[in-house]
Amino acid sequence: MLRYLIPVGLLAALVAFFFVGLGRDKQTLPSPLLGKPAPAFSLPRVDDPTQTVSNKDFAGQPYVLNVWATWCVGCRQEHDALLAIAARGEVPIVGLNWKDERDLAQQWLRELGNPYVVTAFDQEGRVAIDWGVYGAPETFLVDSAGNVIHKHVAPLTVEIWEREFLPLLKQQAVSR
Amino acid sequence: MRICAAVLACMLLASFAHAIDTAPAFADPAQQARYERIARELRCLQCRSETIADSNASLAEDLRRQLRELIAAGKTDAEIMTYMTDRYGDYVLYRPPVKSNTWLLWAAPALLVLGGGVIAVVVILRKSKLPDDDLPEDDRARGSGAP
Structure with missing residues (x-):
């Protein structure tokens, strides 16, 4: 009896491993930033190089940081969703224009609409590295204490916003 | 046609050449060696199965730049x-640290060798206790004392 049970058991264990492995999302990497203070940045604005934008500008209030670029197809995909979310006025959306060209970025915002309260221009991608960005679009939620509390990699939709971001934002409002 | 061949030859040569950067990053060979060694231990997160030393992705370039700056700044x-x-x-990291969720990964080779060894010992011991019934026909006949 045992001599049959052993191979069957081994097979079952293998199947279990593969099953769990198949179901896991291997594209989205867990962010080590979650629960930690948002990396500080100070960058020129995309619309006006003489002015800077820093995360100190948003101290004491929750905000969303959205990493985008004109070369990023997923960013175009999510743009309408960002406009819709911005129109709800629940939280300011800060843009981080990543490794892009200024005139193209300005043209993008003119043509497609601007969901951002302000967009920082990270041409060299240094701030993006501090935030652990590995592929646009990426969207971070920062709480009023300045901690990163959520990260979404891939185009944002209003459904994802309502399911993943909004509950965290409401918790924030309650605990304050 | 000749141009095609030349382009092909260039591409082949390029793949044999140094994977990272067009020129050495450091004048000091020791620093350059250190830079190349660390670059081969860091994963390019855009391409996943390449190190930042091998990848031309823009993130890999940026991470190599950070690495050069960190080395130049004298970081350990x-x-x-x-x-x-x-x-x-x-x-x-291409070599993940030993942690509660990676110990099985690190222990797997040793466990597999150990498990294989245990199975081998069990099989050999069991076989050695079996009667030698695979002797040639006439030997067996002699052993049993039959005519």
């Missing part, structure tokens, strides 16, 4: 690795 290997994992997590 441990400080550089912490800088990378603080931002990108353990996934950025």
